[in-house]
Amino acid sequence: MRDSLLHPSRRRFVQGLGVAGIGLGLGVVRPAFATASMERPADQGKDAVLELREASVDFTGRMRRAVTANGGVPGPTLRWREGDDVVLRVTNHLDVTSSIHWHGLVVPATQDGVPGLSFDGIPARGAFTYRFPVRQSGTYWYHAHSRFQEQSGLYGAIVIEPRGGERERCDRDYVLLLSDWTDEDPARVYAKLRSRPDVYNYGQPTVGDLLRDARDHGLGEALAMRRMWNRMRMNPTDLADVSGATYTYLVNGSTPAGNWTGLFRPGERVRLRLVNGSSNTLFDLRIPGLRLRVIAADGQPVEPVEVDELRLSAAETYDVIVTPIDDRAYTVFAQSIDRSGYARATLAPRAGMSAPVPALDARPRLGMRDMMGSMSGGGEMVMAHHARTEYGPSVDMRVDMPRTNLDDPGVGLRDRSHRVLTYADLRTPGGAVDAREPGRTIELHLTGNMERFAWSFDGVPYAAARPIHFRQGERLRLRLVNDTMMNHPIHLHGMWSDLESPDGSFQVRKHTVNVQPAQQVSYAVTADNPGRWAFHCHMLFHMEAGMFREVVVS
Amino acid sequence: MRALCVVLLAWVAWPAMAQEMDHAMHGMAMGPMQGGQAPADARDGDVSDGVAPSSMHDMAMMDMDDTAPVGNLLIDRLESFAGQGSHGQSWEADGWYGNATDKLGFRSEGERDGGRPRDGDAELFWRHAIAPFWDAQVGARSDLGDGPSRQWAAFGVQGLAPYWFELEATAYVGDGGRSAARLRADYELLFTQRLILQPELEVNAYGKADPRRRLGRGIARIDAGLRLRYEITRRIAPYVGVAWEHLGGGTAAMARDDGRRITDRRWVAGVRVWL
Numbered sequence: 001m002r003d004s005l006l007h008p009s010r011r012r013f014v015q016g017l018g019v020a021g022i023g024l025g026l027g028v029v030r031p032a033f034a035t036a037s038m039e040r041p042a043d044q045g046k047d048a049v050l051e052l053r054e055a056s057v058d059f060t061g062r063m064r065r066a067v068t069a070n071g072g073v074p075g076p077t078l079r080w081r082e083g084d085d086v087v088l089r090v091t092n093h094l095d096v097t098s099s100i101h102w103h104g105l106v107v108p109a110t111q112d113g114v115p116g117l118s119f120d121g122i123p124a125r126g127a128f129t130y131r132f133p134v135r136q137s138g139t140y141w142y143h144a145h146s147r148f149q150e151q152s153g154l155y156g157a158i159v160i161e162p163r164g165g166e167r168e169r170c171d172r173d174y175v176l177l178l179s180d181w182t183d184e185d186p187a188r189v190y191a192k193l194r195s196r197p198d199v200y201n202y203g204q205p206t207v208g209d210l211l212r213d214a215r216d217h218g219l220g221e222a223l224a225m226r227r228m229w230n231r232m233r234m235n236p237t238d239l240a241d242v243s244g245a246t247y248t249y250l251v252n253g254s255t256p257a258g259n260w261t262g263l264f265r266p267g268e269r270v271r272l273r274l275v276n277g278s279s280n281t282l283f284d285l286r287i288p289g290l291r292l293r294v295i296a297a298d299g300q301p302v303e304p305v306e307v308d309e310l311r312l313s314a315a316e317t318y319d320v321i322v323t324p325i326d327d328r329a330y331t332v333f334a335q336s337i338d339r340s341g342y343a344r345a346t347l348a349p350r351a352g353m354s355a356p357v358p359a360l361d362a363r364p365r366l367g368m369r370d371m372m373g374s375m376s377g378g379g380e381m382v383m384a385h386h387a388r389t390e391y392g393p394s395v396d397m398r399v400d401m402p403r404t405n406l407d408d409p410g411v412g413l414r415d416r417s418h419r420v421l422t423y424a425d426l427r428t429p430g431g432a433v434d435a436r437e438p439g440r441t442i443e444l445h446l447t448g449n450m451e452r453f454a455w456s457f458d459g460v461p462y463a464a465a466r467p468i469h470f471r472q473g474e475r476l477r478l479r480l481v482n483d484t485m486m487n488h489p490i491h492l493h494g495m496w497s498d499l500e501s502p503d504g505s506f507q508v509r510k511h512t513v514n515v516q517p518a519q520q521v522s523y524a525v526t527a528d529n530p531g532r533w534a535f536h537c538h539m540l541f542h543m544e545a546g547m548f549r550e551v552v553v554s
Numbered sequence: 555m556r557a558l559c560v561v562l563l564a565w566v567a568w569p570a571m572a573q574e575m576d577h578a579m580h581g582m583a584m585g586p587m588q589g590g591q592a593p594a595d596a597r598d599g600d601v602s603d604g605v606a607p608s609s610m611h612d613m614a615m616m617d618m619d620d621t622a623p624v625g626n627l628l629i630d631r632l633e634s635f636a637g638q639g640s641h642g643q644s645w646e647a648d649g650w651y652g653n654a655t656d657k658l659g660f661r662s663e664g665e666r667d668g669g670r671p672r673d674g675d676a677e678l679f680w681r682h683a684i685a686p687f688w689d690a691q692v693g694a695r696s697d698l699g700d701g702p703s704r705q706w707a708a709f710g711v712q713g714l715a716p717y718w719f720e721l722e723a724t725a726y727v728g729d730g731g732r733s734a735a736r737l738r739a740d741y742e743l744l745f746t747q748r749l750i751l752q753p754e755l756e757v758n759a760y761g762k763a764d765p766r767r768r769l770g771r772g773i774a775r776i777d778a779g780l781r782l783r784y785e786i787t788r789r790i791a792p793y794v795g796v797a798w799e800h801l802g803g804g805t806a807a808m809a810r811d812d813g814r815r816i817t818d819r820r821w822v823a824g825v826r827v828w829l
């Protein structure tokens with residue numbers, strides 16, 4: 001962090017305050033000395049009450065307004081049992097329309113919580129009661145689907161116990177909800193990105209980097225490396241639109257300095273329910289000294305696989321089991337994809353213990369495969385079929401031959417000496433619920449123009465797009481080709497995304513599928529849930545900028 | 555006039571040249587990765603089967619609006635200069651309000667020399683995206699400062715050329731058969747994430763002499779600058795630099811008659827502010 005030497009105040013963003021404060025000031029901003037240590041709101045069961053309110057929070061030493069559920073950021077954890085009929089009474093005390101979406105839950109379209117598609121939203125100072133049966137189990141989360149309220153703090157975890165009890169015996173069970181917080185008004189963040197898309201990127205290539213590359217690889221090679229990127233007006237350090245320059249990364253609402261701690265007795269099996277509830281961040285998470293036994297992805301069980309590190313794309317969840325043997329503390333370390341900051345928590349035998357916090361990695365740079373796909377060599381050759389609408393001003397590049405392999409952990413994780421989870425490692429036991437072959441394929445390209453900060457499917461932003469029609473009852477395939485150089489975690493509401501391996505066979509059931517730069521990913525969908533559904537990139541600012549479509553099942 | 559033609563040609567040709575380069579970098583087997591025309595067999599992206607969007611589409615737009623306008627004002631230069639034959643202040647500002655494809659653009663630049671306004675203009679444009687990295691702009695310019703005020707209709711392009719050069723080329727048509735052209739280019743060289751060197755070049759040319767504004771025909775003025783700024787934050791960056799003002803053709807002759815320098819090297823110090 002050379003930056004923080006020059007700018008000591010930045011440490012506050014990266015580390016946050018030791019104690020995050022929250023006050024239900026009802027519109028009154030309290031002085032900083034009056035902030036209490038944040039009390040987590042009580043868990044809610046199948047008859048849940050959620051009160052949405054603006055409140056003052058203090059993560060960085062400055063009081064800011066957040067949108068809270070039951071007074072917390074995050075809101076209360078919702079704990080249900082498979083088979084429950086849940087009733088959620090949500091009261092909106094805000095001055096604006098709000099909404100809550102149950103991410104990953106298969107519910108009737110009217111209960112899905114997307115204003116304009118599912119319902120009218122929850123009016124300002126109004127209320128809405130959600131009712132739906134819970135027909136699944138696992139770790140999920142909820143978040144606002146209105147404007148930037150998710151970024152402002154309106155999110156929380158959902159834990160659903162299987163009908164027959166948990167399959168994996170564990171001594172401890174913790175939710176670790178990772179998120180990103182900014183002291184800035186998220187609308188302002190968005191406006192800044194629209195006018196200067198690299199505004200939060202403090203890791204851009206410099207003259208010094210060029211000299212270093214020239215020393216390491218020779219001047220010719222260094223210049224050649226730069227040439228292609230510069231000619232295309234692409235930036236190899238464009239990993240995250242919003243970085244630690246404004247974000248403080250949280251675990252269960254605690255800053256790195258706040259150090260959320262989960263207790264264990266040595267030898268116990270500890271289940272960690274990892275939720276990436278951030279608005280615009282991909283996290284790479286590891287716990288030095290512990291293997292992560294991955295038992296579920298996006299709430300759904302997977303054949304257990306042991307890894308040392310995993311990437312959580314926005315909105316993904318993973319359940320892992322760790323077995324700390326030693327009588328010592330372990331650091332849960334989750335750095336952002338651009339290495340501009342990290343979220344941190346601790347597992348310890350006793351409160352107050354801590355373990356060393358690893359240094360942030362050097363900032364990775366996108367590789368040729370992130371720009372050229374399989375043209376850069378390796379992997380099966382497939383040709384993408386670009387849409388007519390991709391040849392306009394809203395698309396700054398297209399990838400003709402995307403890579404299809406799923407065994408790439410992605411930029412920044414490729415050179416690890418330890419094992420990193422990839423999608424190729426994830427297998428749903430028992431295969432697909434719907435064994436039918438997809439009857440047809442819809443190809444959609446993930447497109448954008450970084451200079452304009454415009455994002456879209458097939459070059460058409462939501463405002464100008466027609467819906468995507470699924471015929472009710474059909475089994476179809478979505479083939480997503482990422483024409484951009486950023487990761488896009490794509491989320492289909494209301495139905496599962498059955499991720500396919502490159503050869504077309506069923507791999508794993510997910511609700512959010514991250515598509516890496518210049519990658520093609522296919523998944524099968526059973527269109528068995530009638531209604532109007534949201535389909536979008538889960539990077540909040542990409543969604544707001546147009547990477548959103550309506551899916552109609554009829 | 556010849557110079558004017560060169561400038562005009564440059565602005566017409568540049569986007570095409572950029573496309574050309576993009577084409578060249580790829581083999582024949584595939585299309586260009588950027589820009590270009592949709593091939594005849596391009597995919598039809600409409601998979602709606604004629605199903606209409608949600609009747610609450612506008613509602614949804616209220617909460618998620620990718621066409622919502624945002625605003626932006628960059629005061630790129632707000633500086634004092636000390637030249638060999640002049641000392642004063644100058645400014646350059648660029649702002650816009652709009653969305654990814656359509657913007658209302660505003661630009662102004664000018665200088666005060668020895669305490670009185672010498673040269674300056676303000677422009678208002680409609681900017682429309684015509685290519686991934688290029689906007690066409692149509693609008694008006696009003697000249698301030700020495701001599702009678704002049705009004706112009708303006709047409710041009712602005713955008714980002716390969717290798718990250720910001721370019722702007724504008725042609726102007728005024729009353730009385732007046733014409734003018736302006737070409738601007740700048741670049742950013744990062745020494746660190748905050749210490750940035752910005753070379754800039756601006757050429758102004760006129761199709762007809764305007765003695766009352768002390769302008770001759772042809773290239774009237776070339777401004778080149780090298781400014782080294784330090785971004786304390788993205789919003790505020792003090793800088794120091796050196797700039798050259800060079801007068802050409804008839805403008806230079808008039809300046810000689812007025813006892814002014816043809817070439818003036820200036821030390822500059824100022825602040826760049828992004829609102």
